[in-house]
């Protein structure tokens with residue numbers, strides 16, 4: 534990414550930002566975007582409708598096309614096919630400096646030869662704002678990111694977290710209609726990252742700023758976003774709230790990429806309107822309270838989160854006998870790895886409380902689902918080859 538593309542993308546005329554009441558946010562629609570670099574299709578039929586004031590995360594592995602989406606919205610690239618609208622107006626052919634979109638990249642890229650004040654003032658001056666207005670706006674922005682006493686410092690006199698807050702202040706100074714954040718915290722160490730995540734989320738929610746946020750870190754996406762678009766190979770696999778993405782992954786890829794999941798292969802041998810039976814290796818059977826829309830004898834993958842399984846020392850109908858292999862007491866929870874009679878390993882997380890007796894390796898116990906909806910079932914032809 535070049536230095537020039539990391540500056541706030543100021544509007545030549547700030548009238549659109551000034552005419553809208555602060556805190557309302559602006560809508561962003563990405564409609565049927567396909568993007569090719571030469572012969573290579575890196576985005577395929579992307580549809581994302583971002584509501585005014587919403588905080589949306591683009592989550593996916595490296596190379597899946599997240600940054601390309603931000604560059605298209607910012608106007609650093611023109612889509613091969615499709616439309617981008619801000620507040621309903623098409624912008625694919627509006628130049629970058631007229632889109633009024635703010636962008637913050639991973640490496641913050643403050644101008645090293647300018648002090649903090651001048652860095653934050655950069656976009657305002659580029660817009661031709663009056664000196665007195667620049668001064669008060671920069672002061673407001675520095676107060677917003679709680680660095681009002683740092684105006685005279687140079688970037689190399691700031692910590693990584695402070696530099697990132699200044700980069701954010703610089704992007705927000707020009708009142709962008711849309712804020713784009715590309716892995717903004719990935720260069721920060723873990724504790725600082727958490728502080729910044731909380732602070733930035735609070736700040737942007739208070740200001741009602743429509744934000745598109747790129748990350749490859751599923752925890753960051755789950756904790757910060759109003760909605761998450763989970764991507765792989767240039768395709769949006771699911772666009773939904775964090776809890777829905779986690780609890781109801783729509784594809785095998787999503788179930789694996791977001792959170793920890795047990796994947797268990799089997800064959801669908803029975804189903805009716807309320808339940809189905811899946812035969813695992815060696816004929817072990819699991820009865821599930823779901824009615825998958827697929828024919829009998831379909832090869833399937835079950836995706837079950839470790840916390841959605843229960844272990845009991847007492848047998849019960851539908852319980853699968855398993856043997857405890859490994860027991861890891863991790864503070865609040867214990868993680869067990871158990872094996873079925875045919876050797877399929879399954880991870881189970883159980884809350885650990887005072888008086889709850891740990892299971893021991895070698896012990897035979899009985900595995901059940903915590904609830905009827907604790908399992909997702911996918912036809913194996915749904916398998917994304919990139920998984």
Ligand SMILES: Nc1ncnc2c1ncn2[C@@H]1O[C@H](COP(=O)(O)OP(=O)(O)O)[C@@H](O)[C@H]1O
Nearest residue numbers: 570573575593594595596597598599600601602
């Ligand atoms: N300017 C470019 N020319 C050719 N290929 C590119 C260019 N920019 C990105 N790509 C390719 O497009 C794909 C998506 O890249 P990118 O959007 O940066 O992914 P992400 O941000 O999810 O890691 C990658 O395969 C990358 O190599």
Ligand SMILES: [Mg+2]
Nearest residue numbers: 599600601747
């Ligand atoms: Mg990227």
